[in-house]
Amino acid sequence: MSNFKELGLSQQILAALSANGFEKPTPIQTQAIPQVLNGRDLIGLAQTGTGKTAAFGLPMIEKLLADGRRADPRNIRALVLAPTRELVNQIAANLKLFVKKTPLKVGIVVGGVSINKQTEQLARGVDILVATPGRLLDLVARKALTLTQGRYLVLDEADQMLDLGFIHDLRKIAKLVPKNRQTLLFSATMPKQIAELAGEYLTDPVKVEVTPPGKAADKIEQYVHFVPGKDLKTQILKQSLTNNPDGLSLIFSRTKHGAEKLMKHLDHVGFKAASIHGNKSQSQRERALKAFRDGEIRVLVATDVAARGIDIPGVTHVYNYDLPEVPDAYVHRIGRTARNGRDGIAIAFCTPDEIRLLRDIEKLMGIEIAVASGDAPADQARSPRGHGGRGNGQNRGNGGGQRQDKAPRRKRPAREPAVTGFAGDELLREDRPQNHDRRDQRVTGHGHHDGRSEGNRNHEARKHHHGRPGPQDSHRGRSDGNRRQDMRRTGKGGGRQG
Ligand code: AMP
Secondary structure: OOOOHHHOOOHHHHHHHHHOOOOOOOHHHHHHHHHHHOOOOEEEEOOOOOOHHHHHHHHHHHHHHHHOOOOOOOOEEEEEEOOOHHHHHHHHHHHHHHHOOOOOOEEEEOOOOOHHHHHHHHHOOEEEEEEOHHHHHHHHHOOOOOOOOOOEEEEOOHHHHHHOOOHHHHHHHHHHOOOOOEEEEEEOOOOHHHHHHHHHHOOOOEEEEOOOOOOOOOOEEEEEEEOOOHHHHHHHHHHHHHHOOOOOEEEEOOOHHHHHHHHHHHHHOOOOEEEEOOOOOHHHHHHHHHHHHOOOOOEEEEOHHHHOOOOOOOOOEEEEOOOOOOHHHHHHHHOOOOOOOOOEEEEEEEOHHHHHHHHHHHHHHOOOOEEEEOOOOHHHOOOHHHOOOOOOOOOOOOOOOOOOOOOOOOOOOOOOOOOOOOOOHHHHOOOOOOHHHHHHHHHHHHOOOOOOOHHHHHHHHHHHHOOOOOHHHHHOOOHHHHHHHHHHHHOOOOOOOO
8 A cells, every 4th residue: 555545544644644744654554554443453573763653653543533532630541652761752752743733642751850740741631641661650659640541552662671671560561551452562673571571461463564573674784893902993983984974973882981981082083972871861862862863963972772762864874882782782773774765884893702792693683794894703703604695785686795705714813903994984975986996995994094105005905905805895886885875965865764
């Protein structure tokens, strides 16, 4: 089906959609909306950015309007749970677009802000409440809220709620909403505990899926730099950021302290940077996100928790400065780029003690991430059969940046990194040189801007490079790069991500 009307939405909702520029349903919307209108429980396997808020929000609003009732004081009719404040705000903002010309009220309940205002808001009754689980239970405990009129329960980003330790809260809340409700669960991946939760709290759910679990959007090119330690991570990162002055870069750090330290360093050396992590207040986080969204700052350093689900369409690069402990988190992280039909680049750094994490990620995603520079420690290298494997972009022929050389590679200790450049970066540059120049461009990436002739630099490159083609070489002659160039020039995303 190619339009919202065919999905069974009413004129009122259709008007709100066109007022907000929603012309065509996304795949998750096409699949989910008719099922939710039919009253089915639903499991949606989809990441943020696929349009899932409207996928559950539109039919839910439609049914609430048709039902015509209002929530009693301190009660709700629909409850949407999400893992973080940012995500709650984002979902509520989306829903508010659709209820603007209706009597329905959307409320927000999140931790970290005054509870009194939330109590006041709830005192009047709320039709759709979007909430983080912890604060919601606080309010229930204070008797500021009951959920006895709840007819719809949406668990959004369920796997992330699990990661954040909300599973017990979810169970508690699911028991507080009456059984004769409709339950919708969305998750990018389906870990065992979430599948169990779904089995317990959903009734005969239909399953819709737009991105197979554990598989990142095909539009994301992924690369890894093997480095001996943090210093080289920072050095490569800075050079890559310098090479992409027009990019929007999201950098993931494992710890709050690490994120802050890195942000301060980047800021100190002249990058417009901000950070979001658990030690920042809600207003600081919101300011940082707004500045990043508006392009006032180009670099945002974040921890997983703070960055969960944020939807910033223009992110061109995601850097895994530290690899995540949980492989699923990698999928979420890189899903912050390549949104709304654009392409994106994910660059990871891997020190010897992170190699296990990298292999776990590759196993989960069923791919081999292309090596941009350095070598894995000898005992942790992939099996020779693996080289030139599917890599990322597995559906795009040659496009994933995977190694094209199948010959056995010479092993080199990780202490002695091969610094070859910044995979894929030059594809985003407006002034991208012709193909035959690109290699030169690339190898000067690490501060080799020293006025030497191209010939010398090429020689230097070969020395560093062991004569191997890097990932970039596989882009040669690829039309994708040109397409991306065009998209950036015209500012068109070329359709939505499904
Ligand atoms: P979500 O995955 O729900 O976070 O949505 C991602 C972004 O896509 C949000 O900014 C939505 O407003 C937008 N969006 C969702 N569905 C559509 C659609 N059918 N057409 C255009 N934009 C959409």
